[in-house]
Amino acid sequence: MNVADEHSRWNEDLAAFAVGALDSEETVAFADHLAHCDQCRGELHRLAPAVELLPASVEQLAPPPALKSRLLEAIAADQETNVSGAAAAGQAGVGGRVRRAGAATSRAARVPLRERLRGWHVPALPAALAAAALAAAFAIGFAVRGDDGGGGTAVPRTTVPVVATAAAGRAPVRAQLISDAGNWHLDVTRLPRAGFGRVYQAWVMRRGRDVEPSTVFVLARDGSSTVAIPQSLAQGDQVLVTEEPAGGSAAPTTRPLLSATV
Amino acid sequence: MTLVEGGEARALEVLYDRHGGAAYSLAHRIMGDRQAAEDVTQEAFVSIWRSGGRYDAMRGSVRSWVLAIVRNRGIDALRRASSRSSLDYDDDGALEAQPAEERTDSSVLRNERARVVRGAMAELPRDQSQALGLAYFGGFTHREIADMLDVPLGTIKGRMRLGLEKMRTSMDEAI
Numbered sequence: 001m002n003v004a005d006e007h008s009r010w011n012e013d014l015a016a017f018a019v020g021a022l023d024s025e026e027t028v029a030f031a032d033h034l035a036h037c038d039q040c041r042g043e044l045h046r047l048a049p050a051v052e053l054l055p056a057s058v059e060q061l062a063p064p065p066a067l068k069s070r071l072l073e074a075i076a077a078d079q080e081t082n083v084s085g086a087a088a089a090g091q092a093g094v095g096g097r098v099r100r101a102g103a104a105t106s107r108a109a110r111v112p113l114r115e116r117l118r119g120w121h122v123p124a125l126p127a128a129l130a131a132a133a134l135a136a137a138f139a140i141g142f143a144v145r146g147d148d149g150g151g152g153t154a155v156p157r158t159t160v161p162v163v164a165t166a167a168a169g170r171a172p173v174r175a176q177l178i179s180d181a182g183n184w185h186l187d188v189t190r191l192p193r194a195g196f197g198r199v200y201q202a203w204v205m206r207r208g209r210d211v212e213p214s215t216v217f218v219l220a221r222d223g224s225s226t227v228a229i230p231q232s233l234a235q236g237d238q239v240l241v242t243e244e245p246a247g248g249s250a251a252p253t254t255r256p257l258l259s260a261t262v
Numbered sequence: 263m264t265l266v267e268g269g270e271a272r273a274l275e276v277l278y279d280r281h282g283g284a285a286y287s288l289a290h291r292i293m294g295d296r297q298a299a300e301d302v303t304q305e306a307f308v309s310i311w312r313s314g315g316r317y318d319a320m321r322g323s324v325r326s327w328v329l330a331i332v333r334n335r336g337i338d339a340l341r342r343a344s345s346r347s348s349l350d351y352d353d354d355g356a357l358e359a360q361p362a363e364e365r366t367d368s369s370v371l372r373n374e375r376a377r378v379v380r381g382a383m384a385e386l387p388r389d390q391s392q393a394l395g396l397a398y399f400g401g402f403t404h405r406e407i408a409d410m411l412d413v414p415l416g417t418i419k420g421r422m423r424l425g426l427e428k429m430r431t432s433m434d435e436a437i
Contacts, residue, residue: 012416014423015423015426016419018426019398019426020333020337020397020401021397021402021407021422022403022404023403046430047426047427049430049433050427050429050430050433051398051426052326052329053379053382053429053433054383054398055288055329055333055398056379057379057380057382057383058288058290058291058399059287060283060287061283061286061287062283063283063286063303064296064300067282067286067300067303067304068275068278068279070304071278071304071308072275074308075271075274075308076271078308078311078312
C-alpha cells in the first residue's frame with residue numbers, strides 16, 4: 001500500500017473519529033496516526049465546528065433549579081471529604097483519601113444496637129469459619145499471619161481476612177484488615193466506586209455493644225484505599241464497611257459490603 | 263476555569279450557570295429522560311470539579327469542552343444500561359418527548375441558535391443526519407450503525423463525512 005492509499009484509508013475514518021463513532025482500538029490507532037499526519041489534523045480542524053454544532057442543535061431546556069442545588073451540595077460534600085481526608089491521612093500516617101468520622105457520626109454511639117442493625121444480617125465470623133469463608137464465592141480472604149515474618153525487634157503485625165458479603169455482588173474486591181503495633185487499618189482494592197454522592201464508611205461492632213462509626217473514605221482512581229481504623233480492636237470485634245451518603249452517616253443506612261472479625 | 267482548577271466552588275457554580283442549560287439539554291437529548299438527564303448533568307459537572315477543570319484552551323471553547331464531557335457521561339450511562347437494543351434507540355423521538363413546561367423564556371436565545379443549527383441539520387439528507395445522530399447522540403460505533411441499518415460500513419463512513427462537510431458549508435454560508 002503506497003502512502004496515498006494509506007492516507008486515504010485513515011481519511012475515510014476521519015468523520016467517524018470526529019463524532020466518536022470509532023471503537024476504542026480504532027480510536028487509539030487513529031489518534032496515533034493524527035499525531036504525525038498534518039493533513040488529517042488539518043481536515044479534523046476544518047470539520048470541528050460542524051461537530052460542535054451537533055450538541056447545539058438540540059432544543060434548549062431549562063434545567064430544574066433543584067439540579068443546581070444538588071450539584072452544589074455534592075461539591076460541598078466532596079470538598080469536605082477531601083479536606084478532612086487529607087488531615088486524617090496525615091494524622092494516621094497512611095495513604096488514601098481518608099476521613100475520620102466526625103462529630104455527627106459520634107452520636108451514633110447512642111443509638112441502640114438493634115435499631116442501628118435493622119435490616120442487617122451480619123453473622124459474626126468466628127475464627128473457625130474464616131477458612132470456610134475464604135473458600136466461598138464471595139470470600140476475599142488472605143493468609144492470616146501472627147507477625148510480619150521477621151525476627152528480633154520486628155513490630156507485631158496481624159492480618160485479618162475480610163469477607164465480602166452478598167451485598168457486594170460479584171465485585172472482585174480484595175481487602176485485609178491489618179494491625180501494625182496495635183494501629184489498625186483496612187487495605188481495600190478493586191472495590192467498585194461508590195454511587196454518585198456517596199462514600200464508604202467503616203464501622204466497628206463489638207459484642208453486646210453499639211455499632212461505632214469509624215472512618216469515612218473514598219477510593220483512589222484505581223479503586224483502592226488505605227483506611228485508618230482509629231478504634232482499638234479486641235478479639236471478636238467486627239469491622240464492617242457500608243456505602244453511605246457523602247459525609248457519612250450517624251448510623252448505618254445500608255447493608256454491609258465487607259466484614260472482618262478480629 | 264483557573265478558579266475551578268483552584269478548587270473554587272463558586273467558580274464551578276458560575277460554570278454551571280453559563281453552561282448548565284446546554285449541558286442538561288444535551289443530556290436530555292441523549293438520555294431521552296428527565297431524571298437520567300439530571301443525573302448525567304450532575305455527574306459531568308462533578309467530574310469537572312474532581313478533575314480540577316482540566317480545560318485546554320487550545321482544543322476549543324469551554325462550552326464545547328463541557329458538552330463533550332456531558333456527551334461522554336451520557337454515552338457511558340447508555341452503555342451501562344446496555345440491555346438497550348440498538349433498534350430501540352429513537353433517533354427522532356427525544357425532542358418531541360420533552361415536556362412543554364421545561365421550555366422557558368430564558369432558553370429562547372439559545373433556542374434561536376439551536377433552531378438555525380437544526381435548520382442546517384434538517385437540510386441534510388435523512389441518511390446523513392441519521393448516521394450522525396446515531397453516532398453522536400446514540401453512542402453507536404460506525405460498525406454498529408452499519409449493522410443496524412444493514413448497509414456497508416463504507417456507506418456509513420461516507421454518510422458521516424458528507425453530513426459533516428455539508429454542515430460545515432452551511433455554517434460558512436450563514437456567516
